[in-house]
Amino acid sequence: MRIIVSGGGTGGHIYPAITLIKTVQSLVKPCEILYVGTREGLEADIIPQEGLPFRTINIRGFARKLSVSNFVTLMKAVGSLWESRKxxxxxxxxxxxxxxxYVCGPVLLTASLMGIPTMVQEQNVIPGITNRILARFVAKIAVGYADTCQYFYDREKIVFTGNPIRPEVLSATRAEGFAELGLDPAKRTILISGGSRGARSINQAMLEVHRYYVQNKSVQLLHVTGKNEYNGIVGNLMQMGIDITSTGNISIKPYLHNMPKALAxxxxxVFRAGAVGLAELTALGIPAVLIPYPYAAENHQELNARVMEQRGAAVVIxxxxxxxxxxxxxxxxxxGDSARLAGMAQASKALGRPEAAADIARLAIELSQPR
Structure with missing residues (x-):
């Protein structure tokens, strides 16, 4: 079996693709993969590190206003169709x-016009512009939220699967997490993260939370600041008289390579509301305080978060x-409210789709078979 996978720009498009690739490879042998992205996107760094064959096309996103650069972008888009065909x-x-x-637009459009089976996987409640356009050409659309179905015209193409998550998120245990992170199993643990690059607004607001909970006997804080924010937050805490090396319940990290252990x-x-992060939270049934990134395209993070809030799994700020x-x-x-926290955990778990990667992989395999 031979599969081209395309997606890029942000980790929210790339990491689900990697999870899906690994899942398909575990189900089908032999399985050859080619990843198509751009030279400028995060995929240019991440995909080669995963050991996957990588090709690029020359394309960029359109500006959200009329400009001369959009004419150049249009020319690149036309050229990218020929690159994709080759x-x-x-x-x-x-x-x-x-x-x-945007990188997967010309790749999937070209493949579809060449008569090759195609499928898109939409992570967010509100579909991106590229996937809305591709929906008219592809054979199947796997969606991360049931609410997404209303935004696509051809309902027969849509399959509600949930979003693929890393298998290590499901396999990590609490005992392993406490041991590896050096935290106390007897205390309730609050995990704070604004994503791999951090979130300044969350980090600054957390200073007040740290001040209140410092040396608390029953609650501990694991705060992942992002590399660029770490020194500033630690310095602010020092100015407040909080030495994180001696509090006994506050752990500040610039980055966590073992996030599955932290989730466990x-x-x-306390999170942003990217689709991948929410898929991991719900797969494990973790209650959340969600602070959506305000500049996400079409405000999709807030819409993702509101689904969680409406189902009773999160509080949105x-x-x-x-x-x-x-x-x-x-x-x-x-x-401080065990009953409410337990109810939120149950609601979160009900939203989870831990089997999503396998479901999407089986859909892909079925779609690739000759008819």
């Missing part, structure tokens, strides 16, 4: 899968409304 003719795939981002021990998460006092009040109310 890559597809050379590789001869049985199937082409797109996970979002979390009783409450808009970034513009976030203050230290507001965050502390919310965290105190949740962590």
């Amino acid at each position: 890559i597809i003719r050379d590789f001869k795939p049985d199937l082409v899968i797109g996970t979002g981002g 021990i979390a009783d409450l998460a 808009r970034d513009c409304d976030l203050t230290g006092k507001r965050l502390l009040k919310t965290v105190r109310e949740l962590i």
Whole structure:
């Protein structure tokens, strides 16, 4: 079996693709993969590190206003169709899968017009522009949220699968997490993360939370700041008289390579609302305080978060409304109410789709078979 996978720009498009690739490879042997991205996107660094064959096309996203640069972008888009055709003719795939981002537009469009089976995987509640266009050409659309179905015209193409998550998220245990991270199993654990690059608004609001909980006997904080924010947050805490090496319940990390172990021990998460992060939280049934990234395309993070809130799995605070006092009040109310926290955990678990990667992989395999 030979598959081209395309998606890029952000980790939210790339990491689901990697999970899906590994899942298909575990089910079908032999299975040859070619990943198509751009030279400028994160995929240019991440995909080669995964040991996957990687080809690029020359394309970029359109500006959201009229400009001369959009004319140049249009010319690149036309050229990228010819580049895609050459890559597809050379590789001869049985199937082409797109996970979002403008790069997969010309790849999947070209494959579809060449009569090759195609599928897109949409992670967010509101589909991106590229996937909305591709929906008219591809054979199948795997969606991460049931609510997404209303945004696509041809309902027969849609399969609600959930979003693929890393298998290590499901296999990590609480005992392993506490041992590896050096935290106390007897305390409730709050995990704070604004994503791999961090979130300044969340980090600043957390200073008030740290001040309140320092040396608390029953609650511990695991705060992942992002590399660029780490020194500033630690310095702010020092100015407040908080030495994180001696508090006994505050752990500040610039980055976590073992996030699955951190998720395994979390009783409450303070997160952004990217689709991949929410898929991992719900697969494990973790209650959350969600602060959506305010500049996400079409405000999709807030819409993702509102689904969680409506189902009783999360509390949402808009970034513009976030203050230290507001965050502390919310965290105190949740962590101090065992019954409410348990109800949120149950609601979160009900939203989870831990089998999503396998379901999408089987759909892809079925789609690639000759009819």
